[in-house]
Amino acid sequence: MTKTGKLVVLGSINVDHILNTTRFPRPGETVIGKQYQVAFGGKGANQAVAAGRSGAHITFIACVGEDAIGEGIRNQLIKDRIDTVAVETVTGTTTGVALIFVNGEGENAIGIHAGANAALTSERVNRHQQIIAGASALLMQLESPLDSVLTAARIAHQHQTQVILNPAPATQLSDELLSLVDMITPNETEAEILTGIAVTSEVDAARAAAVLHDKGIGTVLITLGSRGVWLSDHGQGQRIPGFRVDAVDTIAAGDTFNGALITALLEQQPMEHAVRFAHAAAAIAVTRAGAQPSVPWREEIDDFLQQQQE
């Protein structure tokens, strides 16, 4: 297979149950919700959808359960321009679930049942190795078994497929996995867990990025929420600010950023342009509720960027 700018995303699929409350419940307390939404989510699926809607040529490796919601999600992924040939239905499992509280400040707290996502084993990943080998880039997160993430990274590395890791949710990772990663995109919390450096300033971000460079990662992007991102390319660091918008909820802000960023990079856009494109996509996403319902299409991102110039 030739490398033709193709993207493969490997990761999770969840159905999100989102309850908006004034504040998070304390232990033993019941709070009454103001709004409830069931929507498609999962970090892998959100990033795949962000890439599909922003124009990438993308194949998704993932698992759904043997249930109606899994079928519904698969159909939606197809509408989002994603090749679902490697989205497997796993017999005897249910599709992954995320229970999400969103408080009055737009912050969220999430609990997850992995369901079919736990069945995305190394054995399954190996079955899809031709897809990884033929892609220009592989984008992953950490809602899939860690062994499988490592297996996919090894296959990619062996075939000169760029490995991009969004290390979310936060966890410590082996040096072997980090050494196979070409680009990493932690938020501030994830950067701290990976490096031991609390990221509260640009100096901290530069120090955390240096630790990740020392592990063998060439490009580090530490996302800083509304402040944008710290980009460190082989030690050359700078903050690239995001766009000012009225945020409703930030669910899938990071996912949208990742999917849009890789799409732009695969179009050969220079890194700073690609980051700006990703900031625009994520800024639109935070003005809308939910995960995948909030992810913008290419035309919306282009219009948003155009308006910034007027």
Ligand code: ATP
């Ligand atoms: P989440 O877990 O909420 O999806 P994250 O913690 O992975 O997000 P963040 O660093 O919060 O990632 O945000 C990722 C990107 O989303 C930022 O770099 C920025 O482009 C955009 N973003 C996040 N919050 C805002 C905001 N309030 N206003 C504008 N853009 C935002």
Ligand code: RIB
């Ligand atoms: O990053 C947001 C996602 O995290 C949600 O869609 C939810 O499914 C959890 O996986």
